[in-house]
Amino acid sequence: MSATLELARELIRHPSLTPHDTGCLDVISRRLATLGFTLERFDHAGVSNLWARKGSAAPLLCFAGHTDVVPTGPEERWRHPPFAAMVDDGKLYGRGAADMKGGIAAFVVALEDFLAASPKHAGSIALLLTSDEEGPAEHGTLRVVDALLARGERITWCLVGEPSSGARLGDTLRHGRRGSLSATLTVHGVQGHVAYPDLADNPVHRLAPALAELIATRWDDGDDDFPATGLQVSNLNAGTGAGNVIPGHATLRFNFRHGPASPAATLIRQSEALFARHDIHGHWQWRSGGEPFVSRPDALARALQAAIAAETGLRPAHSTGGGTSDGRFIKRIAGEVIEFGLRNDSIHQIDECVALADLDALSAIYRRTLATLLAGK
Ligand SMILES: [Zn+2]
Incomplete structure (x- = not known):
């Protein structure tokens, strides 16, 4: 079993119905602490928020995401129980598999691989995670962004790991939202x-x-x-x-x-x-529900595109479609905000699932992106 699959399964087993984190951030925090990250919690009004940063040098690459999930709907209609994280026929089933615990697992493992291979990398790395993205999103990412803004902390590139892909992993990235x-x-x-x-x-x-x-x-x-x-x-x-x-x-x-x-x-x-x-x-x-935002595709988009091409052979379309996302808050403190992640064809549905091959390919894409943007001397 790949490390990404293993972590995704562990996170899915926490039934983190929005805005409850039910311990997902603790699982992630333990791994980040081992890697030398400084962890800060900005919990507020029942919402759990984590800002984790390693290093203080510019540029700063931040991965953003959410641990909360939407309700399951009638559990008896699921092929496998929604929080059992069952693997069947090459797919991982569970609420949050694609939106977006699979994406978080892919990034955390990419980070572990990257830091093991490149301990002397340039710049610094951060994660901004919340348990209030699927709900009203009033006490989640917005709170952390306010705190960072107040102390003048800026993000160079923000990679939001939301499921942006359509029919195939790598076919779409988002550079804004309506x-x-x-x-x-x-x-x-x-x-x-x-x-x-x-x-x-x-x-x-x-x-x-x-x-x-x-x-x-x-x-x-x-x-x-x-x-x-x-x-x-x-x-x-x-x-x-x-x-x-x-x-x-x-x-x-x-x-x-x-x-x-x-x-x-x-x-x-x-x-x-x-x-x-x-x-x-x-x-x-x-x-x-949020004003529109748009981010001029720049170095982050280029690094992602090259990584996507190397892993999937695809050239992603740039889109501003889909619903709103926390990218709208992050744009206030970030130079470039791009969303890229798993396929979105099963999100919020009965039998939400992700192909195991996609989980590993996404982690490889994130790892290549880290290596390109934070290449050491
Ligand atoms: Zn999501």
């Missing part, structure tokens, strides 16, 4: 009998033309890094359940995935103005 913005609009009318509409005010009828315009709006054209901003309606609720009652209010929820061409403040202003033009003055609630 922002996420959610709205809830409650429109009040007057409830009444459907046979007496003059005595009522139907909020659905008032909402419909505005909603049609909202959906048809082109918010921006995107740019070289980002696709055009998109909007999806996630919930639309009204009515009492009875067939002869005009509803008294309607609630509409929608979400933007947006690029820098449309900042959250602009989308909020435009959306509220659109409904106001239709004479709809409902109650708005907005929640930003």
